[in-house]
Amino acid sequence: MSTQQPDWELVGTVGDVDPLGYGGGFVFRDKTGVYDPEIEYVEPIGDGGSRDDVQSVTVYRVVLEPHTFIDGVLSDNKFHPEYPVWYAKDLQSICQTCDCDSGELIGQLCGDDPMERARAYMSIASYFGWGELDSYPLHLTPSEAEERYAEDKYQTH
Numbered sequence: 001m002s003t004q005q006p007d008w009e010l011v012g013t014v015g016d017v018d019p020l021g022y023g024g025g026f027v028f029r030d031k032t033g034v035y036d037p038e039i040e041y042v043e044p045i046g047d048g049g050s051r052d053d054v055q056s057v058t059v060y061r062v063v064l065e066p067h068t069f070i071d072g073v074l075s076d077n078k079f080h081p082e083y084p085v086w087y088a089k090d091l092q093s094i095c096q097t098c099d100c101d102s103g104e105l106i107g108q109l110c111g112d113d114p115m116e117r118a119r120a121y122m123s124i125a126s127y128f129g130w131g132e133l134d135s136y137p138l139h140l141t142p143s144e145a146e147e148r149y150a151e152d153k154y155q156t157h
Contacts, residue, residue: 021051037114067109
């Protein structure tokens with residue numbers, strides 16, 4: 001087990017161009033290469049429909065684990081790829097909901113691109129809800145969320 005701490009860099013965003021106002025995800029990669037990429041998906045809660053109306057923010061943090069697809073089994077367990085990931089049986093339903101092809105979704109989950117993997121996890125979350133991927137989300141005020149995702153903290157490359 002590594003004792004090295006991750007050094008996160010923002011790779012990009014998925015979802016709305018204004019995640020803090022309308023929902024979306026920040027995708028991070030560990031510059032040390034020790035930890036898998038992660039997404040922090042932001043769900044603003046408010047009355048109106050603008051960033052000014054946001055009353056609180058829920059942040060779901062999910063490790064974008066690489067998957068394997070061996071002998072028709074989609075797995076997130078690198079030690080036992082014969083064990084399917086918990087949502088494998090619902091893959092067709094996920095794809096119908098998201099209007100995507102199962103081969104494309106599997107490719108995104110098994111690929112090395114953190115942005116593609118984040119898009120796949122967004123498809124899974126759109127079917128099950130983000131709470132199924134992170135049952136202990138962060139609950140922030142709008143100002144705490146602004147501070148957490150301040151533009152000067154993360155630079156895309």
